[in-house]
Amino acid sequence: MANSERLQKVIAQSGITSRRKAEQLILEGKVKVNDRVVTEMGTKVNRDDKIEVNGVQLEKELLVYYMLYKPRGVISSLSDEKGRKVVTDLLGEVPERIFPVGRLDYDTSGILLLTNDGEFANLLMHPKYGVDKVYVAKIKGIPNKIELAQLKKGVKSDKDNLKAVGYTVLSVDKQKNTMILEITLREGKNRHVRRMMEQLGYPVMKLMREKYGTLTLQGLQPGNYRPLTPHEIKQMRNMAATIVKE
Known part of the structure; x- marks a missing residue:
């Protein structure tokens, strides 16, 4: 931590909650600094300060x-x-x-x-947003250009609209009836790539995330x-x- 940091940031960095929730807890009077209730947003704290959230003291740990x-x-x-x-x-x-x-x-x-x-x-x-994540997927079957274009438009799966930011065909094996695709996501819903390809009728055989930001x-x-x-x-x-x- 620097010499002093905003209280809500320090609480969020501890991993117990998000910064927004930390702000809410401060406003609700559930945060103490050095045994005093703090409700003022933007309060600065130092590494030596004792911070309690809902009666539980934050443990200070080197951020890694x-x-x-x-x-x-x-x-x-x-x-x-x-x-x-x-x-x-x-x-x-x-x-x-x-x-x-x-x-x-x-x-x-x-x-x-x-x-x-x-x-x-x-x-x-x-x-709502996220850093670009690039996946390489080996899929069963060889989708055509129209089907691949659907990845950027969005594919419905359950209640989700699963989208890719972009894609590139890396290779096609007509004998084995497989394709290797590079797919870029910004959102990251549960089993995003696998569900998206399954909905299009081309199940993923192998998947790797090769780039994150x-x-x-x-x-x-x-x-x-x-x-x-x-x-x-x-x-x-x-x-x-x-x-x-x-």
Whole structure:
């Protein structure tokens, strides 16, 4: 944390809630700083200040940011009732209590970010906007141009209208009746790519997220992870903040 930060930002960074909810809690008188109730928005706090939310003291932890090359067959969660491997099992040497930013489903590989900075996570997962995410999908069947164009127009699935920002055909194998597509999303609904392609009648056989904003998998093997550089963190923050303002 810098010398002083806005109270709602510090609460959001702790990961317990979003900044908007933190502001609401402050207004409702549910936040204390150094044992005094604070209801004034924009109050600044320091690292040494004691902050309580609903009677629970915030634990001060160094903010950390990691990129994992998630392999297939791993759950994007902190625990699994079926005992399957979860992403934090792959970052066992990280002492901080980190959590995934969004998720990749069990059979999808690629970039997954993990952090203990709740505000950073909320910014990247903003419900209406998001940072571009690029996927490579191997699909069964060979859709034509009209069908592919539907990806940008939107595909109805349940109550969702699933859209892609853009797509590129990387290769076609007529003998095996398969196509490899690069698909760019800005929103990230549950099983977005898989559901979108299933609705068009071309099920996904294999799926990988190869780019997230400015981040790529370069230098990583499945199951490997590395910390983000300060420059990368700043780039991702700026990109998300710009999109939210648009």
